[in-house]
Amino acid sequence: MEIAMTTMKAVRIHRFGGPEVLMLDDVPWPQPKDDEVLVRVHAASVNPVDYKIRAGSYTVKDDQLPYTLGRDLSGTVELLGTRAHTLKVGDPIFAFIGVDRGTYAEYAVVKAMEMAAKPETIDHVQAAAVPLAGLTAWQGLFDHGQLQAGQRVLVHGGAGGVGHFAIQFAKAKGATVLTTASGTDLDFVRELGADEAIDYKADRFEDRARDIDVVFDLVAGETQDRSWSVLKEGGILVSTLGAPPAEKAEQHKVRAAGYRARPNPAQLSEIGQLIDGGQVQVAVARTFALADAGAAQTYLEQEHVRGKVVLQVADKT
Numbered sequence: 001m002e003i004a005m006t007t008m009k010a011v012r013i014h015r016f017g018g019p020e021v022l023m024l025d026d027v028p029w030p031q032p033k034d035d036e037v038l039v040r041v042h043a044a045s046v047n048p049v050d051y052k053i054r055a056g057s058y059t060v061k062d063d064q065l066p067y068t069l070g071r072d073l074s075g076t077v078e079l080l081g082t083r084a085h086t087l088k089v090g091d092p093i094f095a096f097i098g099v100d101r102g103t104y105a106e107y108a109v110v111k112a113m114e115m116a117a118k119p120e121t122i123d124h125v126q127a128a129a130v131p132l133a134g135l136t137a138w139q140g141l142f143d144h145g146q147l148q149a150g151q152r153v154l155v156h157g158g159a160g161g162v163g164h165f166a167i168q169f170a171k172a173k174g175a176t177v178l179t180t181a182s183g184t185d186l187d188f189v190r191e192l193g194a195d196e197a198i199d200y201k202a203d204r205f206e207d208r209a210r211d212i213d214v215v216f217d218l219v220a221g222e223t224q225d226r227s228w229s230v231l232k233e234g235g236i237l238v239s240t241l242g243a244p245p246a247e248k249a250e251q252h253k254v255r256a257a258g259y260r261a262r263p264n265p266a267q268l269s270e271i272g273q274l275i276d277g278g279q280v281q282v283a284v285a286r287t288f289a290l291a292d293a294g295a296a297q298t299y300l301e302q303e304h305v306r307g308k309v310v311l312q313v314a315d316k317t
C-alpha cells in the first residue's frame with residue numbers, strides 16, 4: 001500500500017562514533033509492504049547492541065548509513081501492508097525487529113514474524129523493555145542451553161536487561177538459579193527468584209557454584225574463562241558474546257554455544273503470557289525521551305543499570 005508522504009522524527013547516525021553522532025532527523029514514514037505493518041512507536045528499549053552499532057563495532061557498515069538505531073519496540077498498528085493480516089489498525093503489539101530497520105523513531109515497519117500481541121497487564125514502556133532482552137534470555141536458556149526443570153543454571157550478569165529475565169524464565173521452568181551481580185543488586189536478583197546471589201566483586205563464584213548444568217554467560221572475558229570448572233560433565237556454557245572456544249569445552253568435557261537472538265513470535269507470545277500471568281516482572285531502571293537517546297545510551301553503557309533503559313516516544317503510553 002502506498003501511503004501519503006508524512007514525516008516523523010527518527011534518531012539516526014550518519015557516521016560511527018560516540019553518543020554525539022546521534023541525530024534527531026525528520027525523515028519520511030517508512031512504508032509497509034506485503035506482510036509488514038507500520039507501527040506507531042510508543043516506546044523503544046535501549047540495548048547494548050545499539051551503542052555497539054553506533055560505535056561501528058557490530059554488523060552495520062558504512063553503506064547502510066544514515067542508519068536508524070533501535071531493535072525493539074512497543075506500539076500500535078497504524079497501517080497494514082498489502083497482504084491480508086489478522087491484525088487491525090490500533091492493535092497493541094511488541095516486537096524485536098531485524099537490523100535492517102530501527103525503532104528509535106515515531107514510526108517503524110514491523111514484519112508479521114517479528115511481533116506478538118503486547119501483554120495486557122503492562123504499559124508500553126514496560127512492554128518495549130521485553131522483546132530483545134526477553135528473547136535473548138529465552139533462546140539462550142531453552143533453545144541453546146536446553147535447560148530442564150530440576151537442573152542448575154548459573155546466570156552471569158543477572159541484574160541486567162537480559163539477566164533479569166533469564167532468572168525469572170529459569171525459575172518459571174523449575175530450575176535452580178544461581179546468579180552473579182553487584183553487591184547492591186543482590187536483593188533485587190533474590191526478589192526475582194534467584195536461589196543463590198553471588199556478589200561478583202566480593203566473592204569468587206567458583207567457590208559457591210558447583211555441578212552446574214547450564215552457565216548463561218552475559219559477560220565473557222575472565223568470567224567466562226573461570227566458568228568452565230563449575231559445569232558438571234556434559235553441561236553447557238551458552239554465551240551471548242560470541243562462540244566460546246571449543247578446545248576449552250573439550251578440555252572440561254562440557255559443551256559450548258554462542259548465538260545471536262532472533263525474532264520469534266511464538267516465544268514472544270509465551271513470554272507475554274508469563275508476564276500477564278504474573279510470573280515475570282519487567283524492571284525498567286529509567287526512561288528517556290527520544291531526543292535524549294544519546295544520554296540513554298551513555299547511561300546504559302557507563303552507569304550501573306538494574307533491568308532495562310527505555311525511550312518513551314509517544315506522550316501517552
Ligand SMILES: NC(=O)c1ccc[n+]([C@@H]2O[C@H](COP(=O)([O-])OP(=O)(O)OC[C@H]3O[C@@H](n4cnc5c(N)ncnc54)[C@H](OP(=O)(O)O)[C@@H]3O)[C@@H](O)[C@H]2O)c1
Pocket residue numbers: 047048049132133136156157158159160161162163180181182185200218219223239240241242259260261262300303304305307
Ligand atoms: N547475542 C545476542 O543476540 C545478544 C542479545 C542481547 C545481549 N547481548 C549481549 O549480552 C550482554 C548483556 O546484555 P544486557 O542487555 O543484559 O546488558 P546490561 O543490561 O548492560 O547488563 C549487563 C549486566 O552485567 C553485569 N556485569 C558486568 N560485569 C560483570 C561481571 N564481571 N560479573 C557478573 N555480572 C557483571 C552488570 O552489572 P553491574 O552494572 O553491576 O556491573 C549488568 O547488570 C551485552 O554485552 C550484550 O551486547 C547479546
